[in-house]
Amino acid sequence: MTTKYKPPRLRNLKPDKRKGRKKRYLLIPLFLVLLLGAGVLLMLRWRAWFGNPPEAPYHTPEEITRVTLTPGSDFTTERTLSWRSGEYLVPSALTLQEITARGDTLAARRIPALGRLVKSRSGKGCFYHVSLDSLHVGSRYLYQLQSGEQRSPVYSFAMPSERECDTTRFVYLGDVQDPQAQMSTTFFRELRERLADSIQFLALAGDQIEGPTDHYWQCWYQALQGWSTRLPIIAAPGNHEYLKRGFARELDVRWVPQTNYPLNGPKGFLQRSYYIDFPLMRFIVLDTTDIMWLGSINSHKSWLRRALSSSRQPWQVVLFHHAVDCVREGRKNIIMHHIFKDELLTYGADLVLQGHDHGYARATTRDERGDTIAPAFVISSASPKVYRNGFSSVHDRLGSGLQLYQDITVTKTQIHYTSYRFQPDSIPRDSLLDRSKLLYDELILRRGRDGAIHVEDKARTLPELFLYEGFGADSKGQKKAAQYAKEVKERRERRKK
Ligand SMILES: [Fe+2]
Incomplete structure (x- = not known):
């Protein structure tokens, strides 16, 4: 018996079905390339995304x-x-x-x-x-x-004395993150010498330490040199106070027991997100590192709305780690930008203090006439680690390669915000430089007759400083350095106009 020849199935297909099959064959190598790419990226970024310092x-x-x-x-x-x-x-x-x-x-x-x-x-x-x-x-x-x-x-x-109830003065620092605790020890000494008797508390926007280990907490307290026994500290947790657990994050177990902040935060974030009432301001702190999932986003949204809108004080100041408009080149925080920025604008934040980007940026809001109004958003850093900044037009003022502290005074009628550079190493520590020479930024937030908070920029004549130089010595690094220098030049020319 002869067997009848049966052609391969492909030949039986109609032309358009054959095309579909070919497309599928092409997709397989593409998928493999993507998988390989994802694998390489995962290997390169494993430590940054999932690794913890031992x-x-x-x-x-x-x-x-x-x-x-x-x-x-x-x-x-x-x-x-x-x-x-x-x-x-x-x-x-x-x-x-x-x-x-x-x-x-x-x-x-x-x-x-x-x-x-x-x-x-x-x-x-x-x-x-x-x-x-x-x-x-x-x-x-x-x-x-x-x-x-x-x-x-x-x-x-x-x-606080009666007088201090009418005037609240404090220092805000962005990331301190100093693994050796050398620079931070010097900075805290400078702050004590300049301001110890004048400020009522220290506000920290997260990443106080390099990583969640006992050694780094030891470094932190060593740098403070006993200041935390007498000066109240109001801190937001940053990502460096967190342990990475796969895709999840877990706040270092020491954070809550060593600070014991008020129990007025959203469910699941007690003593991590919280607020403190002063006679003239409500000071709201958010633990942004763990606002990642729908549940924590929604609970923080409703909590923040309530905290802002139920305040009876004239001023609302908000502190957290991840900025709504990042200044680090190429960085974006989608949740903070697309969800929480609107909440802050809508529910009456006046001054927003942020960290994470290891650079300096200040942004204000514009009304329909183009006037600068609140909220003012600030990103600052006091860390030896510095990042290259981007040049987004959302920021009114920028800086890079700087270590700064902010001296802020709140009265019934205004918030006076100033940002200063720490004294450079080139100037001997036994003689503190006149602070006015170290001024980097200055704003006054004042309530106008229209009820809006107007922001006066007092730093228009102060030059911006771009001191970041962490480019590699190789040709790729030099190319990046040249591009950065070009962008700095273009920005300076734009600002002259
Ligand atoms: Fe950070």
């Missing part, structure tokens, strides 16, 4: 360290003191003595502390805290901490 094994000594003063939800009457000691929970307390505004020293009282054992990747430690309320305007408080047999030195802090 945490060396450590022991927590039985000694009271890492003392941190933070405000409660009412800045004029509430403070929390947090500290660390040992690896086993022991009875702990704070002894508090008030010296009134009139100079009377009142009897000391002992307040038991709450403690918790915190285990990180490579060690453990016990954190304690005491929350104080009903503190008095103008009083100074002496305090001593006790954990088991350990006692701290006697420290002190002062509550």
Whole structure:
């Protein structure tokens, strides 16, 4: 019996079906190329996206360290003191003595502390805290901490005076992120020498540390040199305070126990996103690193709306890590830009303090006549690590390769915002340079007769500085450097017009 020849199936296809099959054959190599590309990208970016700095094994000594003063939800009457000691929970307390505004020293009282054992990747430690309320305007408080047999030195802090309730002055820093703690130690010393008696708190826009390890927290407290025992710190977590867990992120386990911020944040973000009420401003802090999924976006949106719109104070200041309009070349944060920027504009933020980009940028909002109005958005950095900036027209003022601090004064009628460079190393530290020579930016936010907050740019005549030079020495790096120099030149020419 002969078998009838059966042609291959392809030949049986109609011409258009054959075309479809060919297209599919072409798609397979394309898919493989894409897969290979994704694999290479994943390998190159693995550490940045998923890697964590290793945490060396450590022991927590039985000694009271890492003392941190933070405000409660009412800045004029509430403070929390947090500290660390040992690896086993022991009875702990704070002894508090008030010296009134009139100079009377009142009897000391002992307040038991709450403690918790915190285990990180490579060690453990016990954190304690005491929350104080009903503190008095103008009083100074002496305090001593006790954990088991350990006692701290006697420290002190002062509550704002009547005058300070009418004028709130503070320093805001972008990322400090200083792995060696050398530059930051010098900077904090400079700040103490210039401003210790004048400011009421320190605001930090995240990435205080290089990574979530005990060593880097040690560096942080070393750089502060005890300032956190008497100056309240208001901080937002940044991505460098987070552990990467695959695609998820987890805030370092030490963050909450060593700051114990108010419990008025959105669900799932307690003591990470929060707000603090001052007589003249509501100060709102967002933990933007973990606002990644629909649930956290929605809960933060409604919480931020409520926090902004329910405030009775004349000013709303908002602090967070990831900027709504990034200044680092090529960087974008879609969630902050497309969702939270609108919320801040619509619900009445006046001044927005941001970090993450290791450069300087300031943006204002324009009304229909083109006048600059609030909110003003600022990005700053005090870190030795610097990034190349982009040149988006959204930013009124830019800078790169700079380490800056912002000295901000809030009164009933205005916010006076100034940004200063830290003193360059070329000038000896024993003589602090006249600060006016280090001024980098200056704004005044003032409520106009129309009810809008107008922003006056006082830095128009100050030159912008572009000191970033982290381009490689190879031809690719030199090409990038030449392109950057060209963009800087074009910007300077545009600004002259
Ligand atoms: Fe960051």
